[in-house]
Amino acid sequence: MKYLTVATAALALSLAACGPKTEAAADNAVDATGAAIDDLGNTASNAADAVGDALNPTPSGQTFANGAANSDAFEIAAAKLALTNAASAKVKAFASDMIKAHTASTAKIQAAAAKASPAITPDATLTGAQNDDLSDLGKLKGSDFDRAYIDGQIDAHDDALELMENFAKDGDVASLKTAAGEIAPIVKGHLDMAKALETR
Template structure:
């Protein structure tokens, strides 16, 4: 009970203090997980980092997919963005359920990095948008595949290992399609 009250006080203090530089939702979630697990289980804290990464990735992919559906002039890129939107929305819903079961805090909004990426891409000229978007999808999914491969092998919790392994086929499919579109766009220029 005392730990719960302390956590609530810490959370309220963190969100109400204007001098607090830790307003990035991803950093807030990581700090909440550190506070929850630091005295009890360092392994859970490490595993929570995979969930925070996945939540940040999903939110970023969802927002960028919406942007691509609006700005892209290429039908294949728009179709890919729709697939990404649907897959990452479903992945986020599943992640939220798993995080709740594991008592893991997730970011509640796009990270500062995610906002910067979104803002930069939204300002791209129409003729440059598709290339920049697809390049981001290649880089982002390459990073996601590496992170989930690591989680599927090194997570301490067996359920988290299985969750990461289950994510890999979809992430690899996204990566491969992004590479195909990247090549297609290069040929068009």
């Protein structure tokens, strides 16, 4: 696109030397080329969005419910470790808040899943990666634990926020879609809290 712009500018300058009529023609050529470049850019952007949607499609109601459930289960398990292994009182207070909030989130998702037709039963089974993370966390104590726990909380809440926002926008199960919309700002608040603890 850079070469097109330079070539068009050179054409415009050479035509401009020939007189008013050719100058107008040159202006029109520049405008037409600019519009074509804009269209090409828009097409590329739309194609990139389409590829992104294809690679990260909105999950089904069951997949969303499972993801929300195992996210909550992971958060609660990690927070329980923090209550015994953390050094910082602020990290322990954050962990206590996470247990309460994610227990409430679990109940909200279960109630919304039960209202689906047919009803959905969330599966809270942790993934292999989540189990590995908990195992690694369990080996740490004090300030080392604090750093690893908060780093993990930022990553986990980033993922949970994306899950909630995407399903709230494009989900196909009304009750779960509503629940996701209600939970998303709470998750965003948790993410902000974790980031604030990381900077201390």
